[in-house]
Amino acid sequence: MDKNTALELLQKKSFAQLKVAFGEMMPADAAELITHLIEDDNDFGERELTFLFRILPKDLAAEVFTFLDSDLQRVLINAFSDKELRSVLDELFLDDTVDIIEEMPANVVSRILKAADPEKRRQINELLNYPEDSAGSIMTTEFVFFRKDSTVEDALDRIRSIGIVKETVYTCYVTEARKLIGTISLLELLVAEPEEILENIMTSNIVFARVHDDQEEVSKLFRKHDLASLPVVDDEDRLVGIITFDDVMDVMQDESAEDMAKLGAVLPNEDSYFDTSVLKHVKSRIVWLLVLMISATLTGMITNHFEAQISAIPLLVAFMPMLMGTGGNSGSQASTMIIQGMAMDEIRLKDFFKVIFKEFRVAFVCALILSAVNFVRIMLFYHDLRIAAVVSLTLIGTVVMAKLLGCILPMLAKRLKIDPAVMSAPLLSTLVDSCSMLLYFTIAMHLLDF
């Protein structure tokens, strides 16, 4: 069903037909349709949203709810009766409930907690207490575990009785005194003899995370071992939750957005572009702009020092943008490669000299090519051998220096346990710009007989 069909059915009050049409949609598509209706159509407001949501088949409603923006979720929660709220919450997985709560204002949170039963409320509070971006904060406490002396038949019976409620029963966990000692997949249970004891058929090589591990480490474990779910244990090795692949995909998405933001000199921000206010956008951008503006001043001070030379040969100024630009790009190419290599564990700190040697060779070849093209260009346009020599020599020095700094700074940052992407950007551009201008005017002074 598309937007126009939905609007038409609403206007014709063909609610039964609307309900059927929604029933045939995937929950995420239904949520997207509802979001577009409210965004694109001024007649479609909060009242219509609540009305439409109440039309949805009950089992679909809760799923659609999890796919809505937090703004729309808030509107709906405010419109719900206590009974409606409870019935939606009952259908939600615990980690989705916690995700929703984290986005809600205090009064909505207390309504949600009041509507949950005491056991669920205890679990929600526990999950809310883990630090942001930790394994604990993205796990769910709903998982299936068995004692090591259970039989395969007991286990299958228990899974049948629990049914579809638990988020991942395809990997089941075997515990002893609440400590995780093994895993077994549903498929393994299915092909095993019914009277077999779990301890004899479980896998005891377990990949697991601890509640305080960083979510980025968790995502690395998933990718390294191709996991569908990962058990999480507390400081006493007790199994307290599991993380599923879908939450890790969200983490990967967020981390990649964060990296892109850092490279674009924007402070990361969790809200979407339009949900962020103008002032919040300014706040996430102005810091870097100020830092970079102030640091560019250093380069200005260096050129200022060579005022006499500039007055004498103002043509020198014409090559400044090219030199600084090429230096900046050469440096950021190197730092991008190194930051990415380190993030993927392809480059380790002990490879320091190997990296420098490699970058030096890459830089040298790039520098020779750029410098040759540039020499020819200046000779063609300005017929000035000395200027061409000055600019081309500076270019070689600038590119080599920029590429070396571009690999040294991120590795240094990592060694000092600072985020390489954040530290290297401003320092790199400042250093490359000022060094290249210093080099340029120094070479000019010597070759142009001032």
Next chain:
Amino acid sequence: MDKNTALELLQKKSFAQLKVAFGEMMPADAAELITHLIEDDNDFGERELTFLFRILPKDLAAEVFTFLDSDLQRVLINAFSDKELRSVLDELFLDDTVDIIEEMPANVVSRILKAADPEKRRQINELLNYPEDSAGSIMTTEFVFFRKDSTVEDALDRIRSIGIVKETVYTCYVTEARKLIGTISLLELLVAEPEEILENIMTSNIVFARVHDDQEEVSKLFRKHDLASLPVVDDEDRLVGIITFDDVMDVMQDESAEDMAKLGAVLPNEDSYFDTSVLKHVKSRIVWLLVLMISATLTGMITNHFEAQISAIPLLVAFMPMLMGTGGNSGSQASTMIIQGMAMDEIRLKDFFKVIFKEFRVAFVCALILSAVNFVRIMLFYHDLRIAAVVSLTLIGTVVMAKLLGCILPMLAKRLKIDPAVMSAPLLSTLVDSCSMLLYFTIAMHLLDF
């Protein structure tokens, strides 16, 4: 087991112990250990690698093999007897086999194809024929499907008999004349009555991809619907394969690396940093460096036009790096936000004017703050009201223009179906630099009475 323990056991020829120790490791960890041994230790060569691999427990060996770098895989395949090669291939999933083949030289490929049985060879050839980055190229043809009139009991029996061979049997597919008509999860089979007919309990709302869909669209579907696997159909709607979440995580990783590379003005490259030769590194970097160097020349030509003004007041040159730097950063902040917003479907093309209005307000506030700080700084250091006014006015114009170009260019690129990240970077920096210099010297000419 760590590297030193493994080396020690090898030297002491305690092979039985070594085999046990490997048996307790996760395949990815064992592969990592072997890779580090061969990378860090000069005594550990191809002979040792093959020897170690032969020690591995047989079921672990094939899995470890998939986690090794393609260089090491090639060495091993060359060392294998035909029988060994066949036994490793038999344990591999089809999509992993295809991934390996894609990295191998022709002679190795033909050995692998010869070792595979005819049916597997046919499937491998089929998968190899799909275009790179298409859904077909990342799918596997190993999946479980049933006819719609099968009973639950039949289905479970079939799953038990197929066992652990198929990659994902947690979602089973129901077909009619090879066309996909429904899905059913293993859990649903387990809780259903044994004599129930699949058609009555299957889900007929299906999310699927077509063989020629782009892998980025596939990854969006996984994230949108929180999928563990996705069926792939051909042009006649026949089910031909499935894609599993672990392959999608690899796609996400690759796409994010590709985006980072584009932002860093490097042509994407699939090999790891050290596996790429110096000349290949040069090739993936020199194109952008040349383009950006040539385009920076435009800015140089503009400043060259104002030679007289520069000779008269060389202090003007001191603010050029700051103006160009701040303009460049303001623009790339905006373009990063917009490119990311479009990639996440938060910003659509019809939001064009909404985006421009928002960026204009953000730009204006940023510009005022930067310009005020800058005005005070120049007054403090140079006590020159007119220069301070010229620079601060230019800064306001530059920041506003840069942010507007930074949002217009990526949206324009998308409209023209060009990759926004690739098109906007060089055009943006060239336009911003030259416009800001033009603005600077024009304002200077008017306010400084040349």
